[in-house]
Amino acid sequence: MTETNQNAKLEEEPMATSAEADAVETAAEEKPAEAQEQTAEEQSAEASPSKEDGEEKKETDPKTEEKAAEAEPDYKAQLAELQDKYLRKLAEFDNYRKRMAREFMEARDQARRATVGDFLTVYDYFSMGMSAIETAADIAVLKQGMEMIWAEFQRVLDGLNVKEIESVGKPFDANIHEAMSQEASDTVPEGVVIRQWKAGFKIGDKLLRPAMVVVSTGKPKEEPKEDVSENASQENAKPEEGAVSEG
Secondary structure (H helix, E strand, O other), X not given: OHHHHHHHHHHHHHHXXXXXXXXXXHHHHHHHHHHHHHHHHXXXXXXXXXXXXXXXXXXXXXXXXXXXXXXXXXXXXXXXXXXXXXXXXXXXXXXXXXXHHHHHHHHHHHHHHHHHHHHHHHHHHHHHHHHHHHHOOOHHHHHXXXXXHHHHHHHHHHHOOEXXXXXXXXXXXXXXXXXXXXXXXXXXXXXXXXXXXXXXXXXXXXXXXXXXXXXXXXXXXXXXXXOHXXXXXXXXXXXXXXXXXXX
């Protein structure tokens, strides 16, 4: 019995050992998978805090905030600056307009004073001529005074570059002449100025006033003449007809 029991135990022990070996192998296979899963979880856990730390660093980094502020334009400041520039330019233009208007008025007043000042001498001569009319008995003296006034007047016009337009005997020109009427003339050809009513003037090349003139229409048309001999014979024939009718 003892030997049989021992043999039985020996036979049972190898079987138990093989089952334990299988369990050990299965546990060994399961442990690497669990270890791998644990390693992956640890790595992800380690990585996630680093990301959060990086985000916290980015949020709290003052240089990053300054760069972001510099990258985003300040539209309110730009609008305020543009409005200020516009108001300044508007004020400058208004001052320029007022200054130009004032300078224009001053230039016109200076030109007016200079022109009137040149004619004051003509006024003086004319005033002396009017006084001389009351006392002078010689017409030659009055004529001489008028010639002096005329000469002074011409001198002032020449100084202002004002020239009188020559019209009489010249062909009619609508650019410098204004026809007041037309007349027939035996001596003046058609379309030529016979006489002028008011003189025209130019200052440089520009027209100041057109000359008012009378234009010739050429020779007058001849009216048909009646035959005197036929009229006389008709008048003589009328009484004879009356005498025959009475008989």
